[in-house]
Amino acid sequence: MTLLEVSELRLAFGGLVAIDGLSFSVGEAEIVSVIGPNGAGKTSAFNCVTGFYRPTGGTIAFDGQSLLGKRPSAVAAAGISRTFQNLRLFGELSVLDNVRAGSHLRLKQSVFDALLHTPRYRRTERACTAEANHWLDFVGLRGDRYSEARNLPYGEQRRVEIARALAREPRLLLLDEPAAGLNHAEKTEMLDLIRRIRDLGIAIVLIEHDMGLVMQVSERIVVLNFGKEIADGRPEEVRRDPAVIEAYLGSDTHA
Incomplete structure (x- = not known):
């Protein structure tokens, strides 16, 4: 097809x-x-x-x-998801948060949920974190997931960008x-x-x-x-x- x-x-x-x-x-x-x-x-x-x-x-x-x-x-x-010829990571964010950003595009969460930390907000955040870790495992990331993305070697940053693209399913x-x-x-x-x-x-x-x-x-x-x-x-x-x-x-x- x-x-x-x-x-x-x-x-x-x-x-x-x-x-x-x-x-x-x-x-x-x-x-x-x-x-x-x-x-x-x-x-x-x-x-x-x-x-x-x-x-x-x-x-x-x-x-x-x-x-x-x-x-x-x-x-x-x-x-449709993509990566770029020149890396476009959020360098000051953690590796994990870079990939969580990809999941957030799909998961439903309102401003009200975020402001009040409702049960739905907490469930969404746990789901985002679990998915981010899954995709980082899948791409074989070796570096620290809680450090700033810009601190990773170039090859590892490539893996993070692909993991973020995959998090969009x-x-x-x-x-x-x-x-x-x-x-x-x-x-x-x-x-x-x-x-x-x-x-x-x-x-x-x-x-x-x-x-x-x-x-x-x-x-x-x-x-x-x-x-x-x-x-x-x-x-x-x-x-x-x-x-x-x-x-x-x-x-x-x-x-």
């Missing part, structure tokens, strides 16, 4: 075209990588799907419903360069984590420059170059595609 359907997506900033006719789909519990050289339009596509950018053309549908014109909060409520998770800045051992662990997330029934769209990781984890790969889709297929097909090879390595212009 198709979960996300992007069709003829176009995004322009004045005279600069960032995305030019991009089309791809993502099925339930499928891992799809979106790759391409720097400036190809990958993160811009993520920003269109999640409501941070308003496309200038095309359609985006999630579970059969249009996402066009929806705010990021409405997109998240529909079942998404059906689709968008990961923007999750292996950036990680060492070899951490990348191996990230590969395993991505597969375990998929095994929960969550579809994943991945932007990543580490081609080794992409080729191992992806079920399909979409390749962009200068905002245009130049390939869409299984890893072994994309690896041999002449247009992909040229986009990454360049063509021989010598006579």
Whole structure:
């Protein structure tokens, strides 16, 4: 079943075209990588799907419903969660509170409950804490959960951001360069984590420059170059595609 359907997506900033006719789909519990050289339009596509950018053309549908014109909060409520190329944690908050923030988007709690610390408020807070600890266990966090998030090593902060995204209980998770800045051992662990997330029934769209990781984890790969889709297929097909090879390595212009 198709979960996300992007069709003829176009995004322009004045005279600069960032995305030019991009089309791809993502099925339930499928891992799809979106790759391409720097400036190809990958993160811009993520920003269109999640409501941070308003496309200038095309359609985006999630579970059969249009996402066009929806705010990021409405997109998240529909079942799409994401991480960012540059970490966006609340550095001064504890690791646990960063992940609790993800759970709070789903759990019902009024201002009245919070001010008076009603039984519902206390139940909600206990549920948030339990869920946050569950997802921190799931991603394999090793650091102190009560220390400020900014005090964790970079690789551990990546895990916290993914745990916060999972705390929203998404059906689709968008990961923007999750292996950036990680060492070899951490990348191996990230590969395993991505597969375990998929095994929960969550579809994943991945932007990543580490081609080794992409080729191992992806079920399909979409390749962009200068905002245009130049390939869409299984890893072994994309690896041999002449247009992909040229986009990454360049063509021989010598006579």
